[in-house]
Amino acid sequence: xxxxxxxxxxxxxxxxxxxxxxxxxxxxxxxxxxxxxxxxxxxxxxxxxxxxxxxxxxxxxxxxxxxxxxxxxxxxxxxxxxxxxxxxxxxxxxxxxxxxxxxxxxxxxxxxxxxxxxxxxxxxxxxxxxxxxxxxxxxxxxxxxxxxxxxxxxxxxxxxxxxxxxxxxxxxxxxxxxxxxxxxxxxxxxx
Numbered sequence: 001x002x003x004x005x006x007x008x009x010x011x012x013x014x015x016x017x018x019x020x021x022x023x024x025x026x027x028x029x030x031x032x033x034x035x036x037x038x039x040x041x042x043x044x045x046x047x048x049x050x051x052x053x054x055x056x057x058x059x060x061x062x063x064x065x066x067x068x069x070x071x072x073x074x075x076x077x078x079x080x081x082x083x084x085x086x087x088x089x090x091x092x093x094x095x096x097x098x099x100x101x102x103x104x105x106x107x108x109x110x111x112x113x114x115x116x117x118x119x120x121x122x123x124x125x126x127x128x129x130x131x132x133x134x135x136x137x138x139x140x141x142x143x144x145x146x147x148x149x150x151x152x153x154x155x156x157x158x159x160x161x162x163x164x165x166x167x168x169x170x171x172x173x174x175x176x177x178x179x180x181x182x183x184x185x186x187x188x189x190x191x
Contacts, residue, residue: 112150133181159184
């Protein structure tokens with residue numbers, strides 16, 4: 001019988017305490033540790049992938065919901081900004097308009113009780129930049145008409161008074177009066 005020969009890559013005659021033997025042993029042990037740590041990292045990454053996929057799906061769903069909310073509020077935001085622009089235009093328009101309420105209050109204070117306003121229009125004259133008014137009214141006595149015109153001429157807010165027309169209706173016993181007024185540019189302060 002023939003004896004089987006074994007093939008060994010490691011030399012048998014080498015001293016186990018030699019530098020090359022110790023280096024080979026150390027590299028083998030370190031290689032095993034590196035392979036084990038690498039395998040642990042790969043398995044951990046593989047397992048964490050399931051958790052990360054679930055988290056990614058949840059975040060994607062949240063993002064889709066928020067995008068849907070933003071898409072639904074987009075039209076509202078456009079309407080809101082358009083309304084803000086309109087309000088700014090209106091505010092700017094009225095900021096440049098004269099305060100007609102002070103002029104009307106001044107005119108009311110000069111009016112006797114038995115005079116009835118039929119029609120009144122107020123406007124700013126473009127050439128003189130003064131506020132003017134055309135007033136149509138009804139009175140039942142001549143004394144009321146005289147008191148009204150006197151009060152208007154004495155009113156510190158009114159610059160001029162022009163009596164355009166007085167008509168007496170005999171059947172109804174009343175007077176129809178048309179007056180044009182020019183107000184002063186600065187209203188006097190009342191104390």
